Amino acid sequence: MANIKSAKKRILVTEARTARNKSIKSAVKTSIKKVEATVAAKDKAAATVALKEAIATIEKAGSKGIYHKNNVARKVSRLTKMVNSVA
Template identity: 50%
Template structure:
C-alpha cells in the first residue's frame, strides 16, 4: 500500500496503464486469432480479409506502447507469410 501522495498517484496511474495495455493486447490477440482461424479453415479470401483487418490493430497496439515495435512487425510478417503460403503456386 502506498504511503505518500505521490506513491498513491503512481499506483493509480499504473492500474490505468495495466488496464489499457490489457485492452489493447486483447483486441490484438482477437484479430490474430481470427486470421489463424481463417488459415485453419483453408479460406484464402477470409484469411486475407482478416489479415488486412489485423495489421492496423497490431501496429496500433505497438504505437500505444503495449508491445514493442519490432514485436508488432514480427507478428505481421509471420501472419503475412502464413497467409501467402495458402495461395496456390501460379
C-alpha cells in the same frame, strides 16, 4: 501500502494503464486468432480481410508503445507468411 501522495497516484495511474494495455493486447490476440482460423479453413479471401484488420490492430498497439516495434514486425510477418501459404 504507499503513504506518500505521489506514490498513491502512481498506483492509480499504473492500474489504469495496465487495464488499457490488457484490453489492447487482448484485441490483438483475438485478431491473430481470427487470421489463424481463416487460414485453417483455407479461405484465402477471408484470410486476407482478417489479415488487414489484424495488421491495423497490431500496428496501433505498437504505436501506443504496448508492443516493441520489432515485436510488431515479427507478428505481422508471421501472419502475412501464414496467409500467403494458403493456396
